[in-house]
Amino acid sequence: MAELSVVYDCSPVPRSPADVMARSGDCSKTAGPVAKAKWLTASVAEDARKVIEAAFLEAERRDPGHLRPWVALVDGNNHQINRIKTEATKRGVDITIVIDWIHVVEYLWGAARCFFKEADPKGEAFVARKAQAVLEGKAGIVAGSLRRKATMCHLDAKSRQKVDECARYLQNKAPYLNYPKALTSGWPIATGVIEGACSHLVKDRFDVTGARWSVKGAEAILKLRAVRSNGDWPEYFEFHLTQEHMRVHESCYADGVIPEAA
Template structure:
């Protein structure tokens, strides 16, 4: 094939060159000399965006011209053009001038190309394949921007941000659809990823928690929807104490991370009841999380999310040479699912309760004996937490019960004590903090608690929001993806998958796409 005529290519961009000369002429003129710097910024932004749109349009027009010339040259040379569709059948006839609109980062352009046809079959556009055009109107660059903005804030804010940058190219409903479509390959992406290995001494930590999301009635789970429909409230204008609106669906979050062991003693975690002396050594810091991986779902049940976390942990430690530590807040349902998953896989895991949750129960019990905010209450809490950190939770429960009996607490004054004692005695197997501190393991669920606030609370729990299931799931997965730092890698993976879905080859069923 002969090389393209350079002058034809230059002429094709004559409109763009004229627009550029017009802009530079405006900036060099006397009117621009009287503008302030922010007025100049606005002028260059608006006119510059149109210039970029014009450049892209001229390029598409040039490619359409070259496509027609290539077809004519091959026909004149006697070469029979063979174009097959995904069904493997030949389209022998061609027709130029088929156009479609494409909304992109610079505005809306028109892509013109040649269609290859056969009666009774769908047209094939080879230019669509070479350009990897999307199925809808919006370009992949615009889709990426829509995802970034919608994951960061509300859809109204995302639409406004895109309109300021790109013009009126995307509506709110369209943005919601693009976000849902952008998240379809996240699960496959993580199944294809291979985590970097760590040393056998590195602790492998898993944390699991749940967070409710306000949903539309049709997106609630059947039991919650039934309770919502059958709920009868004592007051007409607001909920009475203890009443629930039954409007939330529980999202399950799990994270996996590596941590280098950091051995500590109880007084490194909590100050002694009498306080630290000025000559005492500096408390040693705990283990720090690195290579954190987070997953979350509203659609999948908790056992499936926990299984995904175990899959990630197994990928990091296939031979189970490392210590596996699981931190939870003490929910019986989660504990049962974790123990069942570990038993199914034949893996030994060390389950610990979040020490912060334990301390809250101790504080509630302290307020049964001492006034809140007093030094006596603080010293009481420090003494019993130190006992628990030494691995003697049963002793702490016995001492608290004995003190309550001796003091004569009963009824509502004793509720905090009884709740605390039940919590401690019911989870003695998960309160072996002496072993955890000596081995250098973490004892708090800060990573997953922070994820619940950041991933769910900062976006899905904004004031007035009510979610559909697909939209909430997509936002949840995409926010977790960005928190993992994998968005750019995932987007390249997603575009490859999308291209294969839109433009399958006749023999595509003979192989599988990998990362």
């Protein structure tokens, strides 16, 4: 399992829930903020603590005075959330944690499948209404309405499992579902950047048929791919050649060993 973090800059783009829920071809839709100056780090050898620490170091390099808004987008993993809070507290950073909007919608679709068949257009309308309500800051109300609907439909425990999972998720993650503030502030609310990084940094190279990796070998390739993605390859390769020259041609002389040949 690889742990990934991405740090990037973006200019705020205030939006409304209607902008988020608009269809892709809707002319009135306001486009979301665009990621700039992306920096990636990943590891299969280190845990989330080290990877998130590296992300905070990069963020502090960009904003050493903590003058800009810091926003952390996550998929709801509790360990990652705790590590982000710990790093922010350690550095005195006021950071806002936002749950990835796409993950919330996935939970809503799971709940909808308990009430509607897959091809039923009513299911799409149901998800759209609930999603709009969550974007408006009504996650707790949505959780309660889902449970009530399941009860009124007389669903047994197995049939309503996805409903209860969704309601529990919305209630447990409520502190990180403040989408009204995020949208008004112009912040991103989806983790498309990290999802893309998972694909091109990890899956395109490691998740191929028949591949077998040692942890050490996978870590080395992952680091090289991150260096290349970050645009640091020329500087890195110059450093690599310098270090190789020192190892091959200078290390033996430093100890006073003079090779001779007949």
